[in-house]
Amino acid sequence: MNLQVCPIQHIPEIDPSVGLGAVLKKGLSQSGLDVVPQDIVAVAQKVVSKAEGRIVQLAGVRPSAYSRLIARHAAKDPRLVEVILSETRRLVRLRRDVLICETRHGFVCANAGVDRSNVDGGHSVTLLPLDPDKTAATLARQLGCGVIITDTFGRPWREGLVDVAIGSAGVPPLLDFRGRTDGYGYPLRVTVLSPVDALAAVAGLVMSKTSRVPAVLIRGFEWTPVAENTQFLKRSPEKDLFR
Amino acid sequence: MNLQVCPIQHIPEIDPSVGLGAVLKKGLSQSGLDVVPQDIVAVAQKVVSKAEGRIVQLAGVRPSAYSRLIARHAAKDPRLVEVILSETRRLVRLRRDVLICETRHGFVCANAGVDRSNVDGGHSVTLLPLDPDKTAATLARQLGCGVIITDTFGRPWREGLVDVAIGSAGVPPLLDFRGRTDGYGYPLRVTVLSPVDALAAVAGLVMSKTSRVPAVLIRGFEWTPVAENTQFLKRSPEKDLFR
Numbered sequence: 393m394n395l396q397v398c399p400i401q402h403i404p405e406i407d408p409s410v411g412l413g414a415v416l417k418k419g420l421s422q423s424g425l426d427v428v429p430q431d432i433v434a435v436a437q438k439v440v441s442k443a444e445g446r447i448v449q450l451a452g453v454r455p456s457a458y459s460r461l462i463a464r465h466a467a468k469d470p471r472l473v474e475v476i477l478s479e480t481r482r483l484v485r486l487r488r489d490v491l492i493c494e495t496r497h498g499f500v501c502a503n504a505g506v507d508r509s510n511v512d513g514g515h516s517v518t519l520l521p522l523d524p525d526k527t528a529a530t531l532a533r534q535l536g537c538g539v540i541i542t543d544t545f546g547r548p549w550r551e552g553l554v555d556v557a558i559g560s561a562g563v564p565p566l567l568d569f570r571g572r573t574d575g576y577g578y579p580l581r582v583t584v585l586s587p588v589d590a591l592a593a594v595a596g597l598v599m600s601k602t603s604r605v606p607a608v609l610i611r612g613f614e615w616t617p618v619a620e621n622t623q624f625l626k627r628s629p630e631k632d633l634f635r
Numbered sequence: 636m637n638l639q640v641c642p643i644q645h646i647p648e649i650d651p652s653v654g655l656g657a658v659l660k661k662g663l664s665q666s667g668l669d670v671v672p673q674d675i676v677a678v679a680q681k682v683v684s685k686a687e688g689r690i691v692q693l694a695g696v697r698p699s700a701y702s703r704l705i706a707r708h709a710a711k712d713p714r715l716v717e718v719i720l721s722e723t724r725r726l727v728r729l730r731r732d733v734l735i736c737e738t739r740h741g742f743v744c745a746n747a748g749v750d751r752s753n754v755d756g757g758h759s760v761t762l763l764p765l766d767p768d769k770t771a772a773t774l775a776r777q778l779g780c781g782v783i784i785t786d787t788f789g790r791p792w793r794e795g796l797v798d799v800a801i802g803s804a805g806v807p808p809l810l811d812f813r814g815r816t817d818g819y820g821y822p823l824r825v826t827v828l829s830p831v832d833a834l835a836a837v838a839g840l841v842m843s844k845t846s847r848v849p850a851v852l853i854r855g856f857e858w859t860p861v862a863e864n865t866q867f868l869k870r871s872p873e874k875d876l877f878r
Contacts, residue, residue, distance in 0.1 A: 394639055394640065394641045394642075395639065395640040395837065395840075395841055396637055396638065396639050396640075397637065397638040397639075397837075398637050399637075485876040485877070487876055490876065492876065494792075499792075500791070500792035544828070547790070548743070548791055548870075548875065548876065548877035548878075549737075549742075549743035549869075549870055549875060549877065549878065550799065550829070550832065550868045550869070550870060551808075551809060551827070551829070551867065551868050551869070551870050552808065552809045552810075552827050552828055552829030552832065552868060553827060553828055553829065554828065554829055554832050554833050554836065555833070556793065565794075565795065566794060566795045567795075567843070569843065584794070584795050584796060585787070585795055585796055585797065585839070585840060585843055586793065586794070586795030586796065586797055587840055589793065589795065589797050589836065590797050590798070590836040590837050590839060590840035591837065591840065593797065593832065593833040593836035593837060594638065594640075594833050594834065594836060594837035596828070596833060597638075597828060597830055597833035597834065597856075598638050600810070600812065600828055601856075601857060613840075613844075614844060624794065625793045625794050625795060626792075626793070626794070627791075627792050627793060627794050632791065632792060633728040633730055633733065633735065633791065634728070634791035634792065634877050635791075635792065
């Protein structure tokens with residue numbers, strides 16, 4: 393098995409009136425990529441959010457007293473903090489200018505995934521899609537392959553960011569090796585890997601290396617479609633030692 | 636740029652008397668893979684640890700009173716706990732049977748990377764290599780390409796494990812996009828990605844899918860050799876909100 397990650401070229405600037413599935417299909421075709429069911433399309437959160445109109449103009453935001461307090465502490469725009477907190481179920485950590493939030497979906501990440509700088513010169517912000525797994529399922533039907541929606545998250549103990557899956561359809565979120573051996577007859581230590589996150593990581597890297605490539609095709613990964621999605625990656629607070 | 640991940644076949648069971656570089660060279664050649672300097676070989680921690688004799692027989696371990704206390708709390712073998720703590724600089728969390736440790740290298744992971752089940756039916760354990768960056772540098776010289784040593788780590792807030800880099804040579808640990816735009820003219824939000832970790836993630840996934848493949852060749856990733864290694868991925872405790 394050789395795994396390949398191919399940039400999907402020719403994806404125009406997304407706006408909410410354009411169907412993302414159609415844009416991806418056209419980009420795939422123009423990139424010379426014929427999709428087969430075993431393929432996986434990974435698409436960046438920012439284009440999903442744009443396609444779904446998950447954009448807020450900061451000029452129209454009225455920050456609460458609490459948001460103004462946090463904003464003063466974090467030296468951030470109070471309107472931005474208001475938007476971040478409106479996307480937040482639980483503030484996991486606050487120190488200096490870093491807000492680590494549990495989003496309403498249950499993801500833990502900086503600023504609840506609210507992204508300032510990439511739209512409209514910073515006067516507006518993108519929010520995470522409302523239901524990225526649902527979006528992934530829709531795209532999977534339209535494209536006829538597996539789908540992963542990626543976003544770039546930090547890690548508590550390591551510098552640098554990597555992409556993870558915030559939505560998926562078909563592709564296993566978890567792959568269970570319990571009871572399997574390593575080929576030399578020894579039981580495997582690592583029992584549950586996360587294929588969607590491992591694939592999101594390399595997809596994000598390939599996207600980052602090329603301009604105007606917010607999506608890639610992953611080919612050559614052997615997987616059996618599952619009903620599970622990224623819901624299954626969210627560790628419950630009770631099992632969590634760091635929340 | 637199409638990125639490819641190719642399993643390196645024909646790698647025999649490693650023992651300390653065999654040079655790992657020679658084994659990998661032979662495996663690459665038998666897999667029909669001619670290495671070029673732009674290639675990257677990713678190799679799993681377990682074979683590096685075996686090649687470097689980082690194996691401890693539990694029968695010879697005498698646990699301290701402290702290790703016996705922790706072992707009782709965690710329902711683990713006191714000798715295993717003794718080995719884990721001897722590899723630990725700081726115990727980050729202890730709850731039920733989970734020990735999250737900062738290793739002497741500065742990595743934060745479960746059980747300080749001590750791996751029970753994969754060697755000798757569980758009567759011995761592997762430890763992380765003493766200096767994985769140094770090993771990676773040696774292998775990079777021998778193979779004439781970039782090298783990443785991978786290990787499989789958990790994540791605080793997400794189920795499932797993914798591979799990260801615990802050693803690297805040549806390949807950038809961090810890739811700085813500050814001041815760059817996304818191709819549509821907007822500044823990039825994500826400023827510093829971790830290529831070695833993103834590549835380790837997909838490498839680990841490909842290794843897991845195939846028996847007896849503890850190493851892969853990564854081809855098609857564009858990178859410029861750097862002197863930095865995984866030292867640069869270790870977040871200092873002062874900058875860490877979760878230690």
